[in-house]
Amino acid sequence: MIRMIALDMDGTLLGSNGTISARNLAALKSAEAAGIQVVIATGRRHCYAMRQLRGLGLSEENALVSSNGTVTRTLGAGSRLLDRNFLSIETSHWLCEHLAEFRNALVMTFDRVGADGEDARGALVVEHLEELHGSIDRWMTANAPYIERIVPIEKALAGDAPIQMMLCGTVERMRRAEARLLEHPGVSAVGITPPGSKPGAKVALSRTEYPDRDLSIVDILPAGCSKGAALLRLAEDWDIRPEELMAVGDNWNDVSMLEIAGRPVLMDNAPEDLKELAAERGWLLGGHHDADGVAEAIEPLLEAGVSIEPASALGRW
Known part of the structure; x- marks a missing residue:
């Protein structure tokens, strides 16, 4: 069962125009309504990520992992700090x-x-x-x-x-x-x-x-910071096992979260050498970020009552 969905922004949740499509947004809200924890995990720092996320109607208590796992805050509620790490x-x-x-x-x-x-x-x-x-x-x-x-x-x-x-x-x-x-x-x-x-x-x-x-x-x-490490800390706080996590990303900075997820999904617009790695590791190959690829990854979960089991072989939605 999938209880947590982690999504990259650029090249994944956002299209080439820098916005979230209506279908992708509807899929996120449906996942929230189904009781799934939705986490945004991005290389952007918090402020820059919020330019695209503010005002969308997503739960303000959703976590935003920013700066590739260095900082975690809530989307709203005063940007409440959950985790932060520093270079000395x-x-x-x-x-x-x-x-x-x-x-x-x-x-x-x-x-x-x-x-x-x-x-x-x-x-x-x-x-x-x-x-x-x-x-x-x-x-x-x-x-x-x-x-x-x-x-x-x-x-x-x-x-x-x-x-x-x-x-x-x-x-x-x-x-x-x-x-x-x-x-x-x-x-x-x-x-x-x-x-x-x-x-x-x-x-x-x-x-x-x-x-x-x-x-x-x-x-x-x-040291020790990555999207994957930040997501593991959140999952532990929420009593969610890594195999109950679906992660969706498109680039090398997403590898740490894809490698810990029970259901890793690599976007079709990912670099070719990363697709080769995905094939070797048995990750799922999803859709394109300009063709509602995030919604294509989430909708089957909701249609199946969130009971899809972790992936075991590379496939396409």
């Missing part, structure tokens, strides 16, 4: 130094969310603007009210500790950055028990790739 100041200073070659692609993120779900200016800190505008101009423009340029970026560490750092650029450059970081014993790949996981690691990496745009994002998280 010491580790953050080391990262700034270690990433000297990539500093022009670096964004530092702080959790400055108020009761209204909005961030304060300085929630995002950068040292260089030109490179970031070149790779993620639309994101930079949308987040301009929250971005503060500080030179050198280390000065931002005089106050609160960050919840994450982010590198953005071409796929080739970001793979080099990821490889550089993973050479260090204090840096591990993201996941619950990722291959090559390093005892005592202080940092976890989560990668998102968009090959058609030649864009990659490497999120640098506190």
